């Protein structure tokens with residue numbers, strides 16, 4: 336085991352980024368024109384990076400597996416994006432956003448990165464507004480804010496329940512502009528299946544044209560992996576069904592360390608699982624916890640309808656346990672509290688694995704405000720409700736509609752039923768302060784890297800991080816590497832390293848078709864997901880993790896003997912795409928369990944049952960585990976652990992409390 340160097344610049348925390356930007360080597364405009372950069376991914380991280388680098392003058396090729404960059408999973412993001420603008424004058428600052436994020440991540444993130452993220456957060460809002468992103472505004476025209484979990488200020492900017500969509504359209508517009516100018520070559524419907532290394536540096540990729548099935552070689556002086564998160568290793572998650580780990584995993588197998596793979600975020604407010612037929616879960620945005628109150632009946636196995644249960648017989652358990660933050664505790668805390676109530680027999684709905692998210696109080700509160708505003712005297716209860724519902728509709732209407740369409744219940748009349756589900760992966764490719772992986776010239780941005788969220792991401796911080804990485808960080812940090820590459824001529828793709836990489840990809844495809852087994856890819860994916868959820872999900876323990884490792888190994892073996900991939904390789908073949916992705920999940924899942932096993936503490940989303948306080952909160956071991964686990968691939972099923980020690984010079988770790 337060795338230590339990894341995060342290359343954090345010297346200087347005081349508040350000065351590091353400013354000093355770095357003023358002293359980082361630059362590439363002059365003429366040289367930029369002969370430098371080629373590959374960007375894998377066109378979500379918020381990829382699109383913002385590709386367009387900004389192209390704007391700077393680099394030659395960019397951008398890849399995505401969807402038919403348009405506009406369909407990246409980022410489009411699904413609902414609730415909002417944080418920024419330390421302090422528009423509400425409620426005490427926010429760069430320091431407070433930094434502090435909340437480090438604390439929210441349960442002191443398992445890198446201070447320097449988080450501070451930089453908080454610093455550039457304000458620029459993101461300016462950038463997006465300049466692009467025309469229609470962020471919500473107050474009546475008077477000023478940008479509006481709401482609260483997200485783990486904070487006591489209102490710093491979340493939003494566009495109804497479609498913030499990701501609007502931000503992505505902004506990034507996409509700037510990307511399209513660069514495509515139009517000929518500075519970006521967009522390769523949609525292409526899946527990266529291998530990284531090409533030459534003399535130890537990332538020099539290109541092998542991608543499959545998903546329409547024709549043809550394998551292609553692409554050269555780049557640098558490769559940026561912006562391929563999103565790997566929550567779908569659990570099969571059921573709130574992620575888009577296509578989200579996968581393949582690009583990051585191939586990079587890992589080529590030498591990029593994988594950071595904190597076991598840190599997974601389980602989101603507390605999702606529509607509960609309704610049966611075996613489901614292939615995905617739906618998020619109900621955290622923004623709903625601004626106004627929705629979470630409760631279960633005080634009586635076990637209460638069969639009454641929600642509205643028949645009187646106020647005094649309801650347990651608003653988050654407000655009871657965490658009076659300071661109430662319903663806006665961070666996601667890991669809220670998820671565990673929901674599980675605890677359901678496991679103890681207080682759950683609701685037919686499965687009893689759900690809790691209520693109730694808007695009745697908010698509807699009444701807003702209704703009364705509106706009646707006053709409109710000067711209506713002697714309003715009836717019905718009138719008050721109607722006006723209250725209008726306000727709630729304006730804020731969350733699309734989320735309410737979505738809930739109704741999926742469950743058939745009207746959340747304006749009945750409380751929503753919700754339960755935690757897999758949502759986000761804090762782990763990812765390990766990167767240093769420059770966002771470079773352990774492979775020179777290979778970078779990772781957005782959810783694909785492990786960088787800023789520690790053991791638990793605060794809501795509305797992923798969009799902030801993806802856009803910070805793409806618009807404001809990589810354009811500077813990549814210069815420190817590329818300034819040494821200006822003499823490197825584009826390497827022809829008949830170089831033996833490209834040939835070899837393509838041969839390996841072809842061999843894997845041939846192997847998958849040759850199996851001709853009896854079970855579909857989904858069969859294996861579901862089985863893997865169940866192992867992961869049961870044994871490496873919301874709660875983990877040594878026995879379960881050891882079993883999971885054995886079970887995943889056996890499942891992987893079975894997969895390679897018995898999977899059936901239908902169709903042919905030379906056509907659009909979603910079964911082949913899935914097979915490749917699931918084969919990678921079958922390796923990554925094992926590493927996640929190994930990582931969870933070695934981390935003998937509980938922190939953030941990583942809850943080891945053996946390590947908890949008397950009242951069931953996560954119990955960290957700062958002496959033993961204040962490090963980032965950076966895993967090196969050593970061959971199938973074999974990984975070496977390296978450590979990046981975390982130093983907290985400014986925020987001193989303490990028991991996280993939201994009480």
Ligand SMILES: Cc1cc2nc3c(=O)[nH]c(=O)nc-3n(C[C@H](O)[C@H](O)[C@H](O)COP(=O)(O)OP(=O)(O)OC[C@H]3O[C@@H](n4cnc5c(N)ncnc54)[C@H](O)[C@@H]3O)c2cc1C
Nearest residue numbers: 376377378379380400409413414415527563781782797798
């Ligand atoms: C339902 C939902 C709601 C959310 N709401 C919020 C929110 O309100 N606020 C917030 O901050 N965060 C939210 N998040 C999290 C946030 O949306 C994501 O973390 C973020 O959008 C990820 O952006 P990205 O650019 O890193 O990846 P993605 O948007 O996932 O993009 C990945 C890109 O990589 C491409 N790609 C992947 N693999 C390959 C490959 N092998 N070859 C070629 N291309 C590849 C894809 O085609 C895609 O273009 C939400 C997440 C979910 C699931």
